[in-house]
Amino acid sequence: MQSLFPKKYLLLDIIATILILCAAAMVFLYAPTETNMGLVQKVFYFHVAYAWVGMLSFVVACAFSIVYLSKKDLRCDLASEAAVEIGLVFTLLAVGSGSIWARPIWNTWWTWDPRLTTTTIMALVYIGSMFLRKSIDDPNKRGRILSIYCIIGCASVPLTFFSIRGYRSIHPVVIGGASSGMNMTPEMLQTLIFSVIAFTAFYLALLAHRYTYAKVREDVEITKLELEDMDE
Amino acid sequence: MKLFLHDLIALIKKDLSIEKHTREIFLVMLIFALSILFILNFALDTEVKARSSGAAGLIWVILVISGQLSLNQIMNLEKQGNMLEALLAAPISRTAIYFSKAITCFLGMYGMALVIFPLYSIFYNTPLNSAHILWISALGCWGYAALGVLISAMTIQTRMRDILLPILFFPVIIPLIVAAVKSTGAIFQGETIGTAMPWISQLIAFNVIFTAIGMISFEYIVEE
Amino acid sequence: MSKTGTPAAPLLLAQNVQKKFGRRKVLKSASLQLTPGECVILTGENGAGKSTLIKILAGIIQADAADTLTLCGEPFPESAAQRQKIGLVSHQPMLYNELSAWENLRFFAEIYAVPNADERIRSLLQRIGMESRKDDPVRTYSRGMQQRVSICRAILHDPELLLMDEPFTGLDTKSVQILETMIREGKNDQKAILITTHDPMAARQLATRFLRLEKGQLVSQEFEL
Numbered sequence: 001m002q003s004l005f006p007k008k009y010l011l012l013d014i015i016a017t018i019l020i021l022c023a024a025a026m027v028f029l030y031a032p033t034e035t036n037m038g039l040v041q042k043v044f045y046f047h048v049a050y051a052w053v054g055m056l057s058f059v060v061a062c063a064f065s066i067v068y069l070s071k072k073d074l075r076c077d078l079a080s081e082a083a084v085e086i087g088l089v090f091t092l093l094a095v096g097s098g099s100i101w102a103r104p105i106w107n108t109w110w111t112w113d114p115r116l117t118t119t120t121i122m123a124l125v126y127i128g129s130m131f132l133r134k135s136i137d138d139p140n141k142r143g144r145i146l147s148i149y150c151i152i153g154c155a156s157v158p159l160t161f162f163s164i165r166g167y168r169s170i171h172p173v174v175i176g177g178a179s180s181g182m183n184m185t186p187e188m189l190q191t192l193i194f195s196v197i198a199f200t201a202f203y204l205a206l207l208a209h210r211y212t213y214a215k216v217r218e219d220v221e222i223t224k225l226e227l228e229d230m231d232e
Numbered sequence: 233m234k235l236f237l238h239d240l241i242a243l244i245k246k247d248l249s250i251e252k253h254t255r256e257i258f259l260v261m262l263i264f265a266l267s268i269l270f271i272l273n274f275a276l277d278t279e280v281k282a283r284s285s286g287a288a289g290l291i292w293v294i295l296v297i298s299g300q301l302s303l304n305q306i307m308n309l310e311k312q313g314n315m316l317e318a319l320l321a322a323p324i325s326r327t328a329i330y331f332s333k334a335i336t337c338f339l340g341m342y343g344m345a346l347v348i349f350p351l352y353s354i355f356y357n358t359p360l361n362s363a364h365i366l367w368i369s370a371l372g373c374w375g376y377a378a379l380g381v382l383i384s385a386m387t388i389q390t391r392m393r394d395i396l397l398p399i400l401f402f403p404v405i406i407p408l409i410v411a412a413v414k415s416t417g418a419i420f421q422g423e424t425i426g427t428a429m430p431w432i433s434q435l436i437a438f439n440v441i442f443t444a445i446g447m448i449s450f451e452y453i454v455e456e
Numbered sequence: 457m458s459k460t461g462t463p464a465a466p467l468l469l470a471q472n473v474q475k476k477f478g479r480r481k482v483l484k485s486a487s488l489q490l491t492p493g494e495c496v497i498l499t500g501e502n503g504a505g506k507s508t509l510i511k512i513l514a515g516i517i518q519a520d521a522a523d524t525l526t527l528c529g530e531p532f533p534e535s536a537a538q539r540q541k542i543g544l545v546s547h548q549p550m551l552y553n554e555l556s557a558w559e560n561l562r563f564f565a566e567i568y569a570v571p572n573a574d575e576r577i578r579s580l581l582q583r584i585g586m587e588s589r590k591d592d593p594v595r596t597y598s599r600g601m602q603q604r605v606s607i608c609r610a611i612l613h614d615p616e617l618l619l620m621d622e623p624f625t626g627l628d629t630k631s632v633q634i635l636e637t638m639i640r641e642g643k644n645d646q647k648a649i650l651i652t653t654h655d656p657m658a659a660r661q662l663a664t665r666f667l668r669l670e671k672g673q674l675v676s677q678e679f680e681l
Contacts, residue, residue, distance in 0.1 A: 069452060072520075124403040131399055135390040138478045145386045148449045152379070152404050155445060159407035163414075163434060222479050242566035246552070246559075253554045253593065309552075318550040318609075321514040322567050323540040455518060 009208040016205040019198035023049075023191075031191040043101045045192055049199035050094035051119060057087025057203065058122060062154035065147035077143035078218060080150060081133060082210035086203065088126040095120055118161040125153035139218075239324040243332030248339075250309060257305045258340050265298040265348055269355065276356070283356040288417035291352050292372070292409055295345055299376055300401065302340045304394045306333055307384040316454060330381065330450035334443075337377035345369045362419050371435050372412030379405055379442040385453045408442065411435040467492050467648040468513070468617055471524040475508055475517070482508050483519070484672030490617070492646040495639060495662050499653060499677070500669030506652040509669065510621045513650070514544045527617060540568065543615035547622040549602040550609070553595040557586055557605045560594060561612060568613035580608040584634050600628035607635060611642075618642055620651040624658045636662060 027045045034041035061083035068076035098116065099109045110116070129149050136142040184192070251257050272290060276283050310316040310333075319329055349369065353360045383401045390396055411434040418428035425432070468490040475483040482505035490496060500506050511517045515532065525531060532538035544550075551560045558577065565573035581587050584604040594602060603626070610618065623635060639662050642649050651659060660666075666677040 121403050121406060128396075128400045128403060131392065131396060132386070132390065135392040135396060137391075140476070140478060141389060144452050145389065148452055149383075149386065149400065151449070152382075152445060155441065156404040156407060159438060159441070160410070163407040163410040163438075218479075225479055238569075239567055242563060245566075246555075246563045249559060250552060250554045313553060314546065314548045314550055315552060317511070317514075317516045317546070318544070318564075319567075320516045321539060321542065321544045322564070323536040323538075323569075324567050325536055455516075 006212070009205070009212070012201070012205045012208060016198075016201040019194075019201045023195040023198035026191045026194055031188050032185060034188075037105055040101055040104050043097050045195040046199075047094060047097040047101060048192060049195045050090045050097060052196050053199050053203045054087050054091035054094050054119070054122065056200065057083045057090060057207075058126075058154060058157070060207070061087060061150050065150040065154075068143055068147045072140075072143075074139060074143060074218065075215065077139070077146065078214040079207075079211050080146065081214055082207055084126055084129055084133075084150070086206050086210060088123060088130070090203070091119060091123045091126060095123065114161055114164045117164060118157060121160055122153075122157045125157060129153065236325065236328055239328045240332055240335075243319075243324070243328060244335055247306070247309070247332065247336040251336075257302045258343060260305075261298045261302045261340060262344055262347060264301055265294050265344055266351075268294045268297065269348065269351060273355070284358045284420070287352060287356065287358045288413045288420050291345075291348055292413050292416070294348055295341065295373070296376070296402070296405070296409060298344060299337075299341050299380065300398055302337060303380045303384040303401070304397060306337050306340075306381065307388045311388045320454065326451040326454065327447055329454070330446060333381045333385075334374075334377045334446065337381050338374050341373035341377055342370055345373055358420065360420070361422055364419055364425055365416060368415050368419065368432060368435070369412070371432075371439055372408065372416070375408040375412075375435070375439040375442050376405060378439070378446045379408070382446040382450060382453065385450060389453075408435070408438045411438055465492075465529075466490060467528060468650075469524055469526045470513070470522065473509070473512060473522040473525065474520045475505070475512060476520055477505075477508060481672060483512075486669070486672065486674050488650075488667070488674055490648040490650060492616075492648055493643055494664050495643050495649040495651065496665045496667055497651050497653060497659060497663040498667045498669060498674075499655075502654065504669045505672060506669055507621050510544075510546075510619050510650070510652060513617075514542055514619055515539050540613065541616040543610035543613070543618045545603075545607055545610045545618070545620040545623045547625045549594070549606040551594045551602060551605060554593055556591045556593055557581065557597075557608075558590040560605065561608060564609050564612055570613050576612065577608075580612065584608060585630075598628070599626045600631040603627055604631050604634055607638060611638065616647055618647055618649045620649070622653055623651060624653060624655070 023045070027042055031042070031045070033039060061080045064076045064080035064083060067073070068080065095116070102111065103109050129146060132149055133142060133146055136145060272294075310319065320326070349360060349365060352358065380401055383404070384397055387393055387396045387400060411431055414431040415428055415435050418431060419425075466489045468488065470486065470488045473483050473486040473488075474481070486505075486509055488496075488509075498506055498509070508517070512519045515534070515538075518534075519525065527538050527541060530538060532542075551557075552563075555563070558581075561577045561580070562573065564570075565577060570576055578587075581590050584607070586601060586604060589597070589601070594605065597605070603623070607623070610620075618639075624632060627635065636659065639649060639651075639659070643662070643664075651663075653659065667674050668677045
């Protein structure tokens with residue numbers, strides 16, 4: 001049987017697998033255990049990577065949406081569909097893994113911290129757009145409306161963060177903060193960066209698979225129509 | 233420009249005269265808002281402090297939830313009998329259609345705000361403090377209408393229609409509502425315009441952004 | 457090209473219009489030419505793309521691609537000013553149900569910038585025999601009455617090109633008569649008229665030409681009259 005999956009993606013799969021395995025090894029073997037938090041701190045390496053991929057995927061979906069609106073190429077809409085779905089999974093993972101970490105450290109599962117709130121609102125936008133996709137049948141109309149919604153979401157979510165950032169926050173500032181809430185050793189930082197890179201590669205591989213699935217599904221629909229036309 | 237205004241006024245007048253005949257949009261929305269206002273009474277029964285400190289937030293929640301009813305109605309009006317196609321075929325710009333819908337929605341929202349703010353103040357004994365509330369709440373209502381009409385133009389084309397509107401609309405309107413709550417809240421607390429200015433300028437900025445998005449993308453949404 | 461309306465100059469010129477609807481290519485290469493005084497009847501099976509073509513010409517939807525799309529020698533339908541020259545009758549009345557016939561026509565007169573609107577509306581309503589009921593909401597009218605008002609809406613601004621999508625669907629005898637009279641008058645006034653119908657017999661004595669939409673292309677068709 002001929003595989004529908006392009007060969008070039010296979011390389012990406014292999015690289016992503018190796019990187020993920022290395023990242024896991026680094027987290028558990030290389031990075032030292034944090035003195036105050038103990039083992040639960042290891043969640044952090046994955047948590048940051050999930051949150052990063054969730055956000056990246058949002059931007060990717062938005063970029064494909066803009067290209068769709070200007071080029072009207074249905075493949076861009078399929079890519080955006082793939083990005084939204086994977087992004088949602090990672091965003092939920094980020095919120096979930098954050099909760100697991102927060103319970104012992106902050107002594108609560110949830111807090112109305114700007115980062116947490118914004119991330120969850122982002123997940124809501126993702127979910128909304130998936131409902132929207134399900135309830136429109138015509139592919140062109142779907143592409144148009146979904147693209148606009150994606151762009152609105154991508155504009156609105158940072159604004160949400162901006163508008164609530166003044167609230168009291170206990171979330172550790174890891175990147176770009178002047179006073180780091182978490183004292184990281186160089187090994188920890190290296191592990192974190194490696195983990196983010198590994199998950200980005202993993203994300204790209206997933207995106208390729210999910211896109212291929214959408215493309216095949218679309219091709220089947222087109223072939224069906226062609227067969228129908230030939231019958232006439 | 234003169235033509236644009238002429239079309240805009242004709243479109244709004246048409247919406248208002250439909251409302252005059254049916255009273256489906258404004259009155260229904262207002263009654264709904266009043267019911268929530270009364271339900272709040274039971275929730276806030278013992279919390280005298282929450283009544284005043286949470287006033288701005290509660291009022292905006294009422295406005296946001298009731299306003300959604302009018303958003304559905306305002307766009308459904310054009311979907312029934314394919315009126316949207318009649319408008320698209322007419323020699324008027326798509327932007328005029330968008331603004332007419334946003335302005336109609338704004339008038340309804342603002343009218344409701346003008347009733348709910350004083351009523352809340354009377355029922356829960358919270359002083360409104362300053363006439364600045366008048367224009368600050370207008371800003372909040374406009375942003376809500378500008379983005380709401382756009383989302384509603386999307387949802388009327390889907391199979392799930394009315395149910396989908398809040399799911400899509402509420403997550404993206406949050407920044408505007410936060411800014412609106414903060415600005416009105418600051419005035420309620422007796423702050424001057426000067427100290428509330430950071431929130432108000434944010435509110436204005438969000439208004440500009442949402443209006444620009446609406447203006448640009450409405451065309452893509454209604455045209456096939 | 458001149459606007460004087462010499463019989464040879466085409467009023468409407470559409471070449472190689474393409475439109476995909478979803479995954480299906482509805483219009484593959486539709487070309488059409490209408491000269492003033494013509495009344496063309498367009499037939500085709502359900503779903504062949506008749507309505508799509510009408511909507512493209514009316515400016516409601518955009519064609520994916522078209523070599524030429526001109527009205528009176530100028531490109532359309534992107535320009536709002538060009539849409540002024542087009543009148544559209546659809547199988548749906550396209551009137552606000554809650555407003556009366558008078559209010560509806562008043563509104564459309566406003567956005568089409570019709571001069572002496574009140575007088576024009578009054579005379580049109582008189583012609584279709586709706587004077588007495590002009591202040592009742594449209595939803596209380598019968599289907600035939602709604603469609604008659606709808607025809608008034610389409611010709612209110614005296615368009616050069618009249619597009620009619622299945623106008624005969626669900627009409628009573630009186631309404632059919634009124635519609636036929638209006639079409640005849642339009643022909644005499646050197647307007648161009650395009651009518652789609654699934655039943656070509658409906659208005660065959662009015663037609664100057666027959667076209668058929670087949671596999672996304674327009675082919676001309678002859679009928680024994």
